[in-house]
Amino acid sequence: DTGVSQDPRHKITKRGQNVTFRCDPxxxxxxxYWYRQTLGQGPEFLTYFQNEAQLEKSRLLSDRFxxxxxxxxxxxxxxxxxxxxxxxxYLCASSSSPDTQYFGPGTRLTVL
Amino acid sequence: DAKTTQPPSMDxxxxxxxxxxxxxxxxxxxxxxxxxRQIHSQGPQYIIHGLKNNETNEMASLIIxxxxxxxTLILPHATLRxxxxxxxxxxxxxxxxxxxxxxxxxxxxxxx
Numbered sequence: 001d002t003g004v005s006q007d008p009r010h011k012i013t014k015r016g017q018n019v020t021f022r023c024d025p026x027x028x029x030x031x032x033y034w035y036r037q038t039l040g041q042g043p044e045f046l047t048y049f050q051n052e053a054q055l056e057k058s059r060l061l062s063d064r065f066x067x068x069x070x071x072x073x074x075x076x077x078x079x080x081x082x083x084x085x086x087x088x089x090y091l092c093a094s095s096s097s098p099d100t101q102y103f104g105p106g107t108r109l110t111v112l
Numbered sequence: 113d114a115k116t117t118q119p120p121s122m123d124x125x126x127x128x129x130x131x132x133x134x135x136x137x138x139x140x141x142x143x144x145x146x147x148x149r150q151i152h153s154q155g156p157q158y159i160i161h162g163l164k165n166n167e168t169n170e171m172a173s174l175i176i177x178x179x180x181x182x183x184t185l186i187l188p189h190a191t192l193r194x195x196x197x198x199x200x201x202x203x204x205x206x207x208x209x210x211x212x213x214x215x216x217x218x219x220x221x222x223x224x
Contacts, residue, residue: 002155033211042199042214043156056211091155098210099146103155 002026004104006092012110013082020078021107025094032075033101034067035091036060043091049075082111116200121219124194130187132218134200137181144205145176147185148212149196156199156214159185163205190222 003026013019025032030051035043046065048056051072061067064082069075079086089108093101117135124130136145146161160167160174162183167174173186187194199217203210 002157004155031210035212040216042197042216043212045211045213048211058211093155095210099144099161099205100158101156101210101212103157105153106155 002102002104004092004094004102006090006104006107008107009105010108010110012112014112015082015084017082018078018080019082019109020076021090021092021109023075023077023092023094023104025074025092026096026102027073029094029096029102030072031095031098031101032069033093033095034075034077035093037089037091037106038087046077079109082109084111087111116202116215118198118200118215118218120216121221123221123223124187124190126192126222126224127189130190130194130220130222132185132187132198132200132220133182134185135182136200136202139180139202140204142204143202145174145180145183146201146203146212147172147174148199148201148214149194150199150217151193151196156212159198161205190220192222192224194220195222196220 005024032049034046037043049069089106091106093103095101147159148156150156176183197217
């Protein structure tokens, strides 16, 4: 257990529905990252927050994706109008320095 | 970030040293070599990183060649719990963004 928690751990939804995931980082960490991982591939970067500011977004983060970190603590990742291609593991990581990121267990999304 | 090349899979006997190679021939002078691993169904876990000197911590040793074009992660006494996908990542250290760019990694299987 790294101290980063994610909720839910599993989510099954129907195509077209909206889903929201939550990440609680290690409390003193000001940096928070979201990644997506599909089967057999390494994680792909989605977005990065420093405190409450979203400083970096991947082109993978389409208009249907939005991430927030309203008070610089927990973060949410919302996917609107889900598609089957959104099925993946969504990983959150936090850090206090750029060198070491601590990953949560992930949320596995299945879109039917 | 420089591209890395790793063998897709390796086997190791329990109790023996596991030596995982990584080629990064286009590495720049300010880029560090990072190693993470991902045990099945868990988030990635930081192992070690280095710039040009060899590094050792409680988990592993990192040997970087003098020209910095390749490196080797050494697990000195592999156990069954070391079975995981190992990712070699090269990126500029100490930057504010600090996304990790994962490749496909090496699946290490430790056999009893």
